Amino acid sequence: MASNISGLGPQKNGLSRRRFLSAAAAGVTAGSVADMTAIHGLRSEALASELKKQNKRVILLWLAGGASQFETWDPKPGAKTGGPFRAIPTNVTGIHISELLPELAKRMQHTAIIRSLNTKIADHGTGAALMECGRVGDPGVKYPDIGAVVARELGRLESKVPDYVSLYTSTEGRRKGTSGFLGARYSPMFLSESMTPPNIVRPDIISEIDHHDRAALRDVLAKRFTTARRNQAVDSHMSAYQRVHGLMASADLFDIEREPESVRNRYGSSQFAQQCLIARRLVEADVPFVKVARAWWDSHGQNFETHQELCADLDHSMSVLLDDLSERGLLEHTLVITLGEFGRTPGINASLGRDHFASAWSCSLSGAGIRGGVAYGKTDDEGQRVVEGEASAGDLFATILAALGIDHQHEYMLGSRPIPLADFGTNPIRDVLA
C-alpha cells in the first residue's frame, strides 16, 4: 500500500465513528491515558480501508522461554559451541537448518530466516516485552504489543470475530499480551486454561430461541434509548454488546471437533498442534492476529534433550500449518512468525544446557509479504556475535508491519505526542520482504 512516510497527513475535523468507538472503548480501561480520543493515527481512511481489504493475517508461534538458534535456524555443526546436531540442507539451495527441523527444511520456500537479531535484553520478562512491543518500555507510556497493533490496523469494527486471540495454556512464563494505550478494545481474547474461551457458550438453561428473543428485545430498548440520549458512552456500550454477541457466535471456531477427522489426524495430538489448527480456523474466519505460545524452551539443563522434544513439536505443527494454509489459499494472506524472547548461549553449561542469550539469535517469517527461501544476516563461526545484517527488535517489528502492508512509521497521537508504530529509527529488513 502507499505509505504515509511522515505520518503527518491532514487530520479530519470530525471524528469518524470508527475512531470514536475505538477511542471510547479504549478509554474505558486505559486509565493512564488522559485523552484517548487522540490515539488515532494520522492517515487517510481510504488507505486504512484498503489495508483491511487485503485480509492480511498473522499467526505468531511464540516459543516461550527462548529457543536455541543453534538447534533451529542457525546451526553451527562442528563448532565448539555447535552441540551435537547436524545441519541439513533445505529445499532452498544454500540454506541449511538444524536436523531437528526436517519437515520445515522441505518447506523453506515459504520462509525467511533472520539470523542476526541482537536484542540485548536476556531477561525473560523484559525480553518478552521487548520482542512483543518492538521497543523498550517507557514508564510514561503503555505500548501495545504486535497483536494489538495488528488488531487495530487490520481488524474490522463490524467483525463478529475477535481481533486478537492469544493461546497460552502452559503456566510457565505465561503472558497475556497487552494493548497498551490502544485500550481494551484491542486486548487479546486470552485462553489460558483450555483451548476454548470460557463463558462464551450459551448456557443450556437458555434456549436458542430465548437467546435471540432476548437480543432482539435488548435491541429495541437500546435503539429507543439511544435515539433520545445519543452520546459516546452509549455508543460504546452498544458496540460492546454487539461484539459480545458476535463472540458468542464464534465459539465454534475453537472447536476442532468440527474439523474432518483427516484434518485433525494430520495435525496430531499435541496441544501445540491442536492450537495451530485452532489458529488456522481463526485466520480463516478473518481473525487478524492469533498468538499460539508453546512453552517452555528455557533449556538451562539438558538443552539437547529439550530441543529434541520441542523441535519435533514445532517441526510437525508448523509444517502442517504451512501446508494447510497453503492448500486453502490462506498462506499468501497469512504471516506465520516463530519468535521468542531471546535465543540461547553459544556456551554449553555443565548441565548440558544453554542459558539466555540475546546478542545473536534467530527468528523466522513465513507467508504473507515475505520473500521465502531467504536466510538473512549472519553470525560468526561460533555464533557468538552478529557479523552481518544486525537487526533490533524494532527492526523486526517494522519488518512484520511492512510484510502486512502497514506503514511502520505511521504515528499514533497520544495526546500531542506522536508515537510511530515501530520505534523511532527502526527499519524493515527489505531483503526478507516480497
Next chain:
Amino acid sequence: MMPSDESAAEPQVAAPPAMPQSVKVEKTFGLPAIGFCVTQGEAATTLFAGMSDFAVHRIDLAAEKIEAVPIGQERHSSYVTGLVRAGDNLVSGGYDGALIWWNMASGEVIRRVESAHSKWVRMLAVSPDASRIASVADDMTTRLWDASSGDLVATWGDYETKTPHDFPSMLYAVTISPDGRWLATGDKTGIVLVRDLATGEIAARLETPIMYTWDPKARRHSIGGIRSLAFSSDSTLLAVGGMGKVGNIDHLEGSSRVEVFRWQEKVRLYEIEDNKLKGLVEALRFGPGDAWLAAAGGDNSGFVTIYRMDDGKLAAQEKVGSHVHDFAFGQSPDTIYTVGHNQATILKLA
C-alpha cells in the same frame, strides 16, 4: 558401560573396602571438552574417554601433567557417548549413529559402521567375555554386534518410539549382566526391559515411572528418563538410575534417584532419593560382593555416592566439581575415575 577388566597385571593394587566409609576427591584435571563416557585401558594408568569434540581420548594418569589426547586421526561426526573395551580394541558410539572399532594401542580405526543406528547412539555395553557389544539409540532399538567381526547379530525393538505424550522417546541406557546371560535397557519413560541375550526374549519388564519427569502443565516437556543401569555381580539385582520428581525442569533440580530391583521377582528392593546432591544419576556400578552400589551424576555440580545394599542407605558421598557423565572403577574399586563437563576426577574410597 561395564566395569573395566580387572585382569591386567599391575604391581600395586589396593584392596577394595568392604564397605566404604568415605569417598574423597584425590585429584581433578581438566578435559578439552565434555567427557561423556570412560573406560579403563589395559594398564591401570590409562583411561579412554569419549568426548564432545567428537574424539576418543587417551588419558595417561602416570604423566606429570595429565592430559587427554585424541587417539588416531579419525573422529565421529558428533558427540561420542558410548565407549567400551573389547579385548585389545575399543568400540565407540556417537550421536552420529556410528560405531567405530579402534585399535586401543595404535588408535587406528579397524572398522567403522556409519549407520549402526538411525538416531543417536546413547550407550554401549560389552559382554563379560568381550564377544558381544550392545548398543542403544534413539531409534529405540537395541542392537547386538559381534565384537570381533562387527557383524550385526540382532536388533530388538519393543519400545514405543513416542512417549505417552506423543513426543520422541529416547533409549538411554544398556548393560549386560556379569554372567553374560541378561541384557537390560532403559528408556525415557521409565521402562526397563531385561532380555535373554542369547534368544532376545524379554525376561522381565520393570517400570520406574517417576523417572519420566513429564511436566503436564507448567512447561509441557520432560527432562529425565532412565540414564543408567547396573547388574549386581550375581546378576540378581538390577539398579536403575535417573532423577526423581522435579519442580523446575529448566534445570536438573530433581532429587537424584536410584531404584534397585530383584528383577527376576519384579520386586523393588529400594527406592533411593537424594535431595542433597541433586540431578541425574548418569552411571551406576556395584562394588565387590554387591555390598555397595556406586552412583554418579549431578546437576551443574557433580557427585559420587556410595549406597549400602543391605539397607539402601547412603554410606559415603562426595561432591565433584562439575556434572559427572560417567565413571569407571580402577583396577581395584577403591579408585573411581569420573569424566564430565570439561573435567575429570580421581576419587579414593576408604
